[in-house]
Amino acid sequence: MRAVLEVRDVAKYFGGVKALDGVSLEVPETGLVGLIGPNGSGKTTLFNVVTGFYVPDKGEVLLRESDDLVRIDGLNPNEVFKKGVVRTFQIPRLFNSLTVLENLLVTPLGQRGESLVRALLRGSWSGQERELARKAVELLKMFDMLHYANSKVSELSVAHIKMLETIRGLMTPAKLYLLDEPAAGVDYSTARKLFTYVRKLRDERGLTFLVIEHRLEILMEYVDYVYVLHNGKLLSEGKPQEVVSDPKVVEAYIGA
Amino acid sequence: MIDVVGFVISWLTIFGIYSILSLSLNLESGTAGVTNFGKVVFYGAGAYIAATLTTYLTLILNGVDVTETPPYDVRGIVLLGELGSRNPLMSLGLLVLSLVVAFVIAGALGYLLSYPIIRVGPAFVGFTLLSFGELMRVFLQHYEPVGGNKGLMAIPTPFGWVAESRVREVAYLGLVMGVLATTYVVIHRLVNSPLGRTLRAVRDDEVAALCLGKHVPKIKAKVLFVGSGFAGVAGVLLAYYLTSVNPNMFVPAVTFNVWAMIILGGCGNLKGSLVGAAVVTFVDRVLTFVTPYLGVTVISPDYLRWVIVGLLIVVVLIVNPRGLLPEEPIKTPALEVVSEELGGGSG
Numbered sequence: 001m002r003a004v005l006e007v008r009d010v011a012k013y014f015g016g017v018k019a020l021d022g023v024s025l026e027v028p029e030t031g032l033v034g035l036i037g038p039n040g041s042g043k044t045t046l047f048n049v050v051t052g053f054y055v056p057d058k059g060e061v062l063l064r065e066s067d068d069l070v071r072i073d074g075l076n077p078n079e080v081f082k083k084g085v086v087r088t089f090q091i092p093r094l095f096n097s098l099t100v101l102e103n104l105l106v107t108p109l110g111q112r113g114e115s116l117v118r119a120l121l122r123g124s125w126s127g128q129e130r131e132l133a134r135k136a137v138e139l140l141k142m143f144d145m146l147h148y149a150n151s152k153v154s155e156l157s158v159a160h161i162k163m164l165e166t167i168r169g170l171m172t173p174a175k176l177y178l179l180d181e182p183a184a185g186v187d188y189s190t191a192r193k194l195f196t197y198v199r200k201l202r203d204e205r206g207l208t209f210l211v212i213e214h215r216l217e218i219l220m221e222y223v224d225y226v227y228v229l230h231n232g233k234l235l236s237e238g239k240p241q242e243v244v245s246d247p248k249v250v251e252a253y254i255g256a
Numbered sequence: 257m258i259d260v261v262g263f264v265i266s267w268l269t270i271f272g273i274y275s276i277l278s279l280s281l282n283l284e285s286g287t288a289g290v291t292n293f294g295k296v297v298f299y300g301a302g303a304y305i306a307a308t309l310t311t312y313l314t315l316i317l318n319g320v321d322v323t324e325t326p327p328y329d330v331r332g333i334v335l336l337g338e339l340g341s342r343n344p345l346m347s348l349g350l351l352v353l354s355l356v357v358a359f360v361i362a363g364a365l366g367y368l369l370s371y372p373i374i375r376v377g378p379a380f381v382g383f384t385l386l387s388f389g390e391l392m393r394v395f396l397q398h399y400e401p402v403g404g405n406k407g408l409m410a411i412p413t414p415f416g417w418v419a420e421s422r423v424r425e426v427a428y429l430g431l432v433m434g435v436l437a438t439t440y441v442v443i444h445r446l447v448n449s450p451l452g453r454t455l456r457a458v459r460d461d462e463v464a465a466l467c468l469g470k471h472v473p474k475i476k477a478k479v480l481f482v483g484s485g486f487a488g489v490a491g492v493l494l495a496y497y498l499t500s501v502n503p504n505m506f507v508p509a510v511t512f513n514v515w516a517m518i519i520l521g522g523c524g525n526l527k528g529s530l531v532g533a534a535v536v537t538f539v540d541r542v543l544t545f546v547t548p549y550l551g552v553t554v555i556s557p558d559y560l561r562w563v564i565v566g567l568l569i570v571v572v573l574i575v576n577p578r579g580l581l582p583e584e585p586i587k588t589p590a591l592e593v594v595s596e597e598l599g600g601g602s603g
Contacts (some may be wrong), residue, residue: 102453102585116481119451119452126588172468
């Protein structure tokens with residue numbers, strides 16, 4: 001399987017702290033890949049490097065563009081999004097005064113009504129708007145959230161907030177979805193439900209995911225490959241059952 | 257006797273001018289979250305553009321040599337008084353020209369000023385614009401072609417050729433209301449569109465908006481273009497209404513007056529901007545009208561202006577922290593699609 005994302009020997013230092021110290025990994029097309037590691041191991045830093053929040057001190061980040069892999073490190077976050085990488089945040093960053101529907105409709109690129117002149121001419125964008133709204137409705141139905149369409153984010157439960165951030169990313173066809181702890185703070189059955197949706201999207205629509213998750217018991221059931229980070233370095237990788245039985249991983253999680 | 261009709265006309269005119277300011281500030285700060293503490297810059301720019309264009313062009317088009325008798329000179333002022341009301345076509349032409357030029361130049365100024373301010377945090381945006389306003393005021397105080405500290409006087413008005421003064425006032429009020437209506441329609445459409453949705457998103461969380469591919473600095477520049485353009489238009493209307501401009505009219509307090517309006521009326525709600533402007537200008541007009549009838553008082557009623565507005569803000573915010581009218585959801589055809597689905601689902 002071809003790689004969608006290739007991280008090559010990436011390092012990111014903050015003063016003396018080596019947040020990432022030569023990490024290489026690959027996410028294949030239609031992969032559902034897990035990224036785990038103890039607190040402070042560099043998982044979120046890696047997401048920040050891939051999505052343009054940090055420029056790596058060393059190494060390259062490459063993204064598939066038809067038959068080539070092109071570098072995306074050093075681009076701004078909005079440019080990385082346009083290349084086809086969507087992310088969510090550990091602590092959800094939704095638009096709190098907007099409704100659920102409005103949150104979803106912010107995402108799509110190339111909306112005609114976002115131009116200053118066309119925004120004044122309703123006829124020029126209302127057709128596209130309806131189309132996008134139907135897409136939003138379809139996604140909300142799939143995640144059982146249609147009844148909250150007109151609720152404000154501030155009225156939602158944590159589980160729905162988490163879910164909404166994931167759905168918001170799905171409003172645009174992306175090459176790679178980066179989910180940062182989608183199941184954090186969510187009860188067990190909702191967390192499983194969320195991962196079931198994610199796997200369904202992968203299976204049915206061929207989407208590609210890289211997921212950070214602390215709740216290994218859930219993650220391991222769904223992903224097909226796992227990378228383990230520890231102190232900014234890759235500690236282990238492989239199929240879930242291989243990784244959980246790797247003594248190095250067990251030691252990093254439980255040991256001193 | 258208090259001239260009630262005169263009071264209403266002057267209140268509504270000032271209300272119209274300030275409403276244009278409060279609507280445009282509401283777009284920038286209420287909807288898009290750009291803390292614009294420099295509203296007066298663009299208001300002042302518009303007023304000075306109208307004053308300069310109208311006085312100079314009136315003299316030049318009447319064959320006066322402005323290098324000899326500039327409009328800020330005493331002889332210029334006398335000439336303007338004589339020439340200004342002669343030609344209706346010229347008066348109205350200069351009005352249209354001023355409105356267009358003021359929108360474009362004030363808008364461009366806002367667009368360019370967004371360049372340094374997008375690099376600083378929200379609080380600093382406010383203070384950068386605030387200090388720019390003071391810089392402009394000091395510059396105008398010392399720039400002779402626009403009259404320096406005295407400013408420009410005897411600006412020929414668009415309806416100066418109308419003989420009856422009450423008719424003139426009503427005609428001008430009609431003009432102001434027409435411009436206000438246009439402003440309202442334009443800003444209402446911008447807010448209730450995908451652009452308005454993106455502006456609110458940027459206001460709520462810039463980082464998330466950036467992650468969804470929004471070019472945040474460009475979006476803010478666009479908003480400042482529109483908001484500043486309309487502030488320039490309001491300035492034009494002010495200059496013609498007062499028939500004079502001087503640098504000390506454009507102090508930071510003007511900006512905060514407009515802020516008081518949108519805080520009172522409700523940030524993000526356009527009707528709230530109108531309500532806020534109506535309340536604040538009403539207080540202002542009442543005090544202005546009443547003062548001469550009171551004779552000598554312990555405290556000049558003029559000073560009460562700020563106290564009253566301040567009290568109103570405190571009371572309103574205690575009762576409703578979002579102002580009199582809270583922000584409403586964005587109205588686009590998307591709402592219909594969802595309500596069809598919801599309606600169809602439940603029966």
